[in-house]
Amino acid sequence: MSDTSEHIVIVGAGHGGGSVAAFLRQYGWKGRITLIGDEPVPPYHRPPLSKAWLTGAADAASLALRPANFYTAQAIALRLSTRVAAIDRGARRVMLEDGESLDYDRLVLALGSRPRKLDLPGSGLAGILELRSAADADLLEGAIGPGRVLAIVGAGYIGLEVAASARSLGAGVVVIEREARVLARIASPPLSAFFETHHRRHGVGLELGAMVAGFEGIGGRVGLVRLADGRAIASDAVLVGVGGVANTELAEAAGLDCRNGISVDQASRTSDPAIYAIGDCSDRPLPLYHRQARLESVPNALEQAKQAAADLCERAPPAPEVPWFWSDQYDLKLQIAGLPFDVAETVQRGDPATARFALFHLTDEGVVQAVEAVNSGAEFLGGRSLIGKRRPVDRGRLADSTISMKEIAA
Amino acid sequence: MPKIHYIEHDGTEHEIEVRLGLSVMEGAVNNNVPGIDADCGGACACATCHVFVDPAWLGLLAPPDAQERSMIDFAANSGANSRMSCQIKVSQTLDGLVVRMPKSQF
Numbered sequence: 001m002s003d004t005s006e007h008i009v010i011v012g013a014g015h016g017g018g019s020v021a022a023f024l025r026q027y028g029w030k031g032r033i034t035l036i037g038d039e040p041v042p043p044y045h046r047p048p049l050s051k052a053w054l055t056g057a058a059d060a061a062s063l064a065l066r067p068a069n070f071y072t073a074q075a076i077a078l079r080l081s082t083r084v085a086a087i088d089r090g091a092r093r094v095m096l097e098d099g100e101s102l103d104y105d106r107l108v109l110a111l112g113s114r115p116r117k118l119d120l121p122g123s124g125l126a127g128i129l130e131l132r133s134a135a136d137a138d139l140l141e142g143a144i145g146p147g148r149v150l151a152i153v154g155a156g157y158i159g160l161e162v163a164a165s166a167r168s169l170g171a172g173v174v175v176i177e178r179e180a181r182v183l184a185r186i187a188s189p190p191l192s193a194f195f196e197t198h199h200r201r202h203g204v205g206l207e208l209g210a211m212v213a214g215f216e217g218i219g220g221r222v223g224l225v226r227l228a229d230g231r232a233i234a235s236d237a238v239l240v241g242v243g244g245v246a247n248t249e250l251a252e253a254a255g256l257d258c259r260n261g262i263s264v265d266q267a268s269r270t271s272d273p274a275i276y277a278i279g280d281c282s283d284r285p286l287p288l289y290h291r292q293a294r295l296e297s298v299p300n301a302l303e304q305a306k307q308a309a310a311d312l313c314e315r316a317p318p319a320p321e322v323p324w325f326w327s328d329q330y331d332l333k334l335q336i337a338g339l340p341f342d343v344a345e346t347v348q349r350g351d352p353a354t355a356r357f358a359l360f361h362l363t364d365e366g367v368v369q370a371v372e373a374v375n376s377g378a379e380f381l382g383g384r385s386l387i388g389k390r391r392p393v394d395r396g397r398l399a400d401s402t403i404s405m406k407e408i409a410a
Numbered sequence: 411m412p413k414i415h416y417i418e419h420d421g422t423e424h425e426i427e428v429r430l431g432l433s434v435m436e437g438a439v440n441n442n443v444p445g446i447d448a449d450c451g452g453a454c455a456c457a458t459c460h461v462f463v464d465p466a467w468l469g470l471l472a473p474p475d476a477q478e479r480s481m482i483d484f485a486a487n488s489g490a491n492s493r494m495s496c497q498i499k500v501s502q503t504l505d506g507l508v509v510r511m512p513k514s515q516f
Binding site for chain 2: 022067074302382384
């Protein structure tokens with residue numbers, strides 16, 4: 001397999017990059033591994049940044065993906081605060097921005113995504129924040145407190161998770177969303193309605209179907225959000241959470257095939273056999289759905305990290321996983337499995353009024369494509385299992401909470 | 411520090427010292443022990459840190475709560491001694507604990 005002189009360079013030290021380095025050692029890679037990241041800290045968990053980190057329930061040590069001594073113990077060379085300027089595929093070399101270069105035998109691109117920016121009047125004012133990194137989270141934490149008002153542009157996962165955290169810290173929150181419902185890109189309409197009700201009940205102001213025209217302030221600092229209909233929403237700070245953009249520039253400049261992200265196959269190989277791409281930056285096959293898509297989630301980054309590591313170590317490929325996502329808001333644990341392609345019918349199990357329910361989305365043949373589960377771990381896992389099986393289910397049994405999920409999914 | 415014995419499905423054994431208060435899952439992840447994926451990072455939400463606890467130790471563990479119970483129900487090939495390792499906190503009482511990993515977490 002690997003000889004000790006072979007060198008794998010991983011560009012991007014997020015969840016995907018950090019995990020592929022660890023899996024390579026687990027799977028027996030004997031060669032050198034270099035992990036390059038542009039942040040000053042080793043890989044860490046990003047999901048808690050909008051939740052436990054903001055509310056003070058997590059610290060830097062609990063956020064770390066692995067303990068500080070892990071990288072030395074596993075012979076993984078960490079290059080932090082380092083950016084790659086270009087890839088020379090012919091020479092199998094990455095050029096760093098500081099002028100140094102590193103030769104590779106195999107390259108893994110785990111470049112991640114970045115927050116989409118709003119190009120509106122006043123977008124450059126101080127106090128307009130985004131959330132991707134721990135440094136972003138520190139700035140945001142400083143802007144949230146009792147008696148202060150946070151305006152949030154975008155009612156996606158980031159926006160709603162921060163809204164919940166900010167309310168628990170006593171801040172006033174107004175969420176402004178262009179679409180007519182919250183979580184419009186990720187959730188079905190009934191789930192959106194449930195979350196809308198829940199946030200309003202916790203005192204979050206929701207402006208749905210509202211366009212932001214710009215930001216205004218005094219002394220260079222934001223003081224209000226101006227809506228397209230002329231209304232002003234006073235705020236001490238603004239969080240913009242309007243989706244992510246894949247970091248594909250390095251790959252595009254190197255001539256790798258890119259569509260919505262860097263195109264990869266089921267082993268996370270790009271159009272160059274020496275180069276892999278994983279996580280948010282990749283456009284990947286979804287074998288269960290016969291499609292390609294770009295997914296932004298930790299489980300996706302982990303699955304692709306395993307695919308790439310297995311291929312690099314010449315191990316059997318891992319079985320395809322059902323994509324899944326989670327979000328924690330207030331006392332709600334939302335878990336979503338699968339993707340709602342070709343959905344003809346939705347079956348509800350449990351009662352939204354009790355905040356314990358699940359929505360199963362079925363094709364016209366009764367095959368479960370996706371499940372959205374609120375505080376319902378069994379429904380999430382049962383649904384995930386049914387999605388993988390691709391066989392029709394009995395709608396009546398699925399809706400009947402007196403029949404256990406284990407029995408239905410068996 | 412308590413020592414935990416992790417035994418991979420192929421029989422490979424790892425004896426790892428795990429700091430008090432960490433979970434059995436964290437002890438494995440921090441030392442790159444294969445076979446425990448822990449995709450959700452310890453939120454008891456994904457059923458990918460499934461282990462079989464050696465029966466001799468089972469009585470020393472606090473019983474699983476409802477959330478863990480439902481994870482165990484759906485873990486591949488789970489049995490009476492199945493646990494989610496993110497929910498087992500390492501204490502002095504568990505010095506010498508033996509856990510075995512399943513063939514696959516899915």
